[in-house]
Structures are given as C-alpha cells and as structure tokens.
Amino acid sequence: MDERLRRPRVCFYTSDYGYGHAARDIALIRGLQETLHAEVIVRTGSPAEFMARSLPGVRVLRVWNDPGVLMDGTVVDKERTLTAVERWLSTWDDCIAGEKAFLHDRGIDLVLSDIAPQPFLAAEELGIPSLGVSNFTWHLIYTHLYGQNELTSRIAEAYRAADGAFLLPLHEPMEVFSDQREVGLVVRPVTRSRAELPGLSSKRPLVYLGGGQSLDPAVFRGIKTALRECTLLVPSWTEIPGTIRIPPGETETQDWIAACDLVVSKPGYSTISEAIRAGVPLALFRRDGFAEDDYLIGGVEHLGIGKEVSTEAVLDGSWTEDLESLMDLRKNFDEIDDIFKRDGTKDCTDIIREMV
Structure with a gap:
C-alpha cells in the first residue's frame, strides 16, 4: 500500500x-x-x-x-x-x-x-x-x-x-x-440537554458533588445538610439515598456536568474543563499534598468562575450557605480568556x- x-x-x-x-x-x-x-x-x-x-x-x-x-x-x-x-x-x-x-x-x-x-x-x-x-x-x-x-x-x-x-x-x-x-x-462535547437526561428536575438547583475514585467516600458525610438546599448529582460509583446518581455504564458523563448549576468537587482536571466548557461555576476543595491543586484552584479563582471551599465545609455540608453566590459566578464566563474557548x-x- x-x-x-x-x-x-x-x-x-x-x-x-x-x-x-x-x-x-x-x-x-x-x-x-x-x-x-x-x-x-x-x-x-x-x-x-x-x-x-x-x-x-x-x-x-x-x-x-x-x-x-x-x-x-x-x-x-x-x-x-x-x-x-x-x-x-x-x-x-x-x-x-x-x-x-x-x-x-x-x-x-x-x-x-x-x-x-x-x-x-x-x-x-x-x-x-x-x-x-x-x-x-x-x-x-x-x-x-x-x-x-x-x-x-x-x-x-x-x-x-x-x-x-x-x-x-x-x-x-x-x-x-x-x-x-x-x-x-x-x-x-455535550450531546444532550438537561431536559433530555432522565430523572432531572428543573425546579431546584442541581449540584454535582464529586470526589473522584481516588478519594474516600467520607467526602459525602454532609449529604443530608446539602440536600435541604438543592438536588445533588453524584458519580455512578456512589449510591446515596436522596441523591441522583449518574447511571452506571454512562459514557457521556460530560452531559450530566453540563446540566448542573454548580460543581462541588476535588480539583479533577476533566471535571473542571468540562464545567468550564459548559459554563458551570465551580467550588473546589483541596487534596492536601497534591501539587496540581495549586494550579487548578488558583486558575479557576483567577478567572472568577469558581472558589475554593474548605474540606470541612464539604464534609459537613455547610458549603450550601454560599450556594447562591457560588451559582452567581456563572455571569463571569463571558470574560474568560480565549484559550478556554x-x-x-x-x-x-x-x-x-x-x-x-
């Protein structure tokens, strides 16, 4: 040939x-x-x-x-x-x-x-x-x-x-x-709208709570507190009463991230980049000892599209006290650098x- x-x-x-x-x-x-x-x-x-x-x-x-x-x-x-x-x-x-x-x-x-x-x-x-x-x-x-x-x-x-x-x-x-x-x-790229995803209501704020497979499920201890303020979406490997789980076997998880009003997560690069592409603000908690987090959290805060939240706030659910102000960061996406577009x-x- x-x-x-x-x-x-x-x-x-x-x-x-x-x-x-x-x-x-x-x-x-x-x-x-x-x-x-x-x-x-x-x-x-x-x-x-x-x-x-x-x-x-x-x-x-x-x-x-x-x-x-x-x-x-x-x-x-x-x-x-x-x-x-x-x-x-x-x-x-x-x-x-x-x-x-x-x-x-x-x-x-x-x-x-x-x-x-x-x-x-x-x-x-x-x-x-x-x-x-x-x-x-x-x-x-x-x-x-x-x-x-x-x-x-x-x-x-x-x-x-x-x-x-x-x-x-x-x-x-x-x-x-x-x-x-x-x-x-x-x-x-996002392939489905929020209305096309099964089981999602448009009546309450939808927040993705992600710890990543490398973290202990203890990050979800404050789930009951958070559930009073919003609907929580969790990864497919996490089954918690009262939350919506991304269906096991789902490959296009970026569609579910894009459907959210806020992402609360450890600084996982793909979660962050998919949220940025979809215009979803971020609340990020740090992994102590993981040097990558300085660049990711610092970069997101510099862009004005997210904030760092303490691990304690994630564990006890008190991050929801700032839910409205965190979701309001969506307005800053129009001003982000061209490299992100x-x-x-x-x-x-x-x-x-x-x-x-």
Whole structure:
C-alpha cells in the first residue's frame, strides 16, 4: 500500500490514575479518528473498561502505566505512595523493553502519553515521534512530595525524551518538555440537554458533588445538610439515598456536568474543563499534598468562575450557605480568556496531522 494512503497508527498511553485522564483522552482519540482516520491503540489500566465502552472499535489493552498517588481521605498518603512508586520504578527497564517490542511489532507511527513517562523512552529508542498530553507531570507531583532525588530525576529524563507536549489550560510549567505547545480545552462535547437526561428536575438547583475514585467516600458525610438546599448529582460509583446518581455504564458523563448549576468537587482536571466548557461555576476543595491543586484552584479563582471551599465545609455540608453566590459566578464566563474557548482537540489534531 502507498504509505501516503495508509491510516496513521497511534498508540495512546492513558494514566491509570482515576478517570479524568481517560475522559480527555477519549475526546482526542475521537478527534484523531474523525479528522485523520487514525488507527488508535490504547494502553491503560483501571480506565480500560470505560475507554473501551466509549471508543467502539478501538483496541484498549490493559497495562500498568503509573501508580499515581494513594489517598487517606483528602490527604496524600506519602508513605504508601512512595512504596507504590518504588515498586513501579523497579519494573522500569522491563516496561520499556516490553513497550519497545509492542510499538515495533504494530508499526506505530506516533506515541501519545497522558502522562506516563516510560513510553517516551521506548519511542525514542525506536525513532518514533512522541508527544505528551497533560496539564501536569508526575515529576511535579513526586518532587513536591519527596524533593529532588534519583526517583524524580529518572522520571524527568523520560519526559525529556519526548519530542514535545500539548500543554492543556491551567497547566503547571512542565519545563521537563523541550517543545511546549499551548492548546485549548480538550473535552468531550455535550450531546444532550438537561431536559433530555432522565430523572432531572428543573425546579431546584442541581449540584454535582464529586470526589473522584481516588478519594474516600467520607467526602459525602454532609449529604443530608446539602440536600435541604438543592438536588445533588453524584458519580455512578456512589449510591446515596436522596441523591441522583449518574447511571452506571454512562459514557457521556460530560452531559450530566453540563446540566448542573454548580460543581462541588476535588480539583479533577476533566471535571473542571468540562464545567468550564459548559459554563458551570465551580467550588473546589483541596487534596492536601497534591501539587496540581495549586494550579487548578488558583486558575479557576483567577478567572472568577469558581472558589475554593474548605474540606470541612464539604464534609459537613455547610458549603450550601454560599450556594447562591457560588451559582452567581456563572455571569463571569463571558470574560474568560480565549484559550478556554478554543477547541483544544482541533489544536492537537492539526499539529499531529503535520507530524504523521
């Protein structure tokens, strides 16, 4: 076959940590399929089933990419996280060798990673171009927790092997990447209105209360207090009397975020970006020890579209005392920077088109 006519083959590595990386990667993979007719293979861990349901026809293969962090409530458990990271690094060389064989055998043309570091080294050794896609790196997270050491130096070295990175809005400096490309929000577009979603009433304020799968369900202790003031929407894996649950098996969760009047959540990047795209204000509570939160909470407050709330206020439900003022932040969305209004998926696919 003429090489100019062959569909580009892309291997996409999605972080195993939560579903937020998967949500934005799904948006980009759909864009690659629509605009470049790319043949995409996904390598990921815990989000594999969700990504397979969201991407019919795409091969989603389970692999251990990264350990993330381990939480104790809303606080990073440094000791358990360090044990997990050290175990991860002990498999480093075997992982790179395995991924080299995988990429070579499948004739991959481009490697994308959000934001596992080892694939960049495998791609570099094979001469395959590679790009990062993220708003943060594990180098930032682990340096914040443990300082500069052999562990973080090894991770930085892997990131430097990439040809560049797409920097999503609200990103940290990400200086470990040599070629940095600023892009707009990479989010799945809304496909249904609030009226089209089952079980949602338009009579009371609808608030999404999200803790993420990495957090303990204790974040929902103050649910009874909050229920007096609004209707609460909770993630599909959380079943609490009196709330509305996103249906298990739902793939287009961005539709449910867009239907809300307010999002109360830990600073999960995809939740934040989907809320911004839909014009839904945010109330964010911090994860102690997670360096990414400074950039996300600070950025949202700077834009005037959200505020930080204390963990205690989330736990006891007292955040509802400010419900009206928080929802009123919706008026500030018209003034946000253009980068948040741009189609980041198109930004990325335009650059990738030039590479492949």
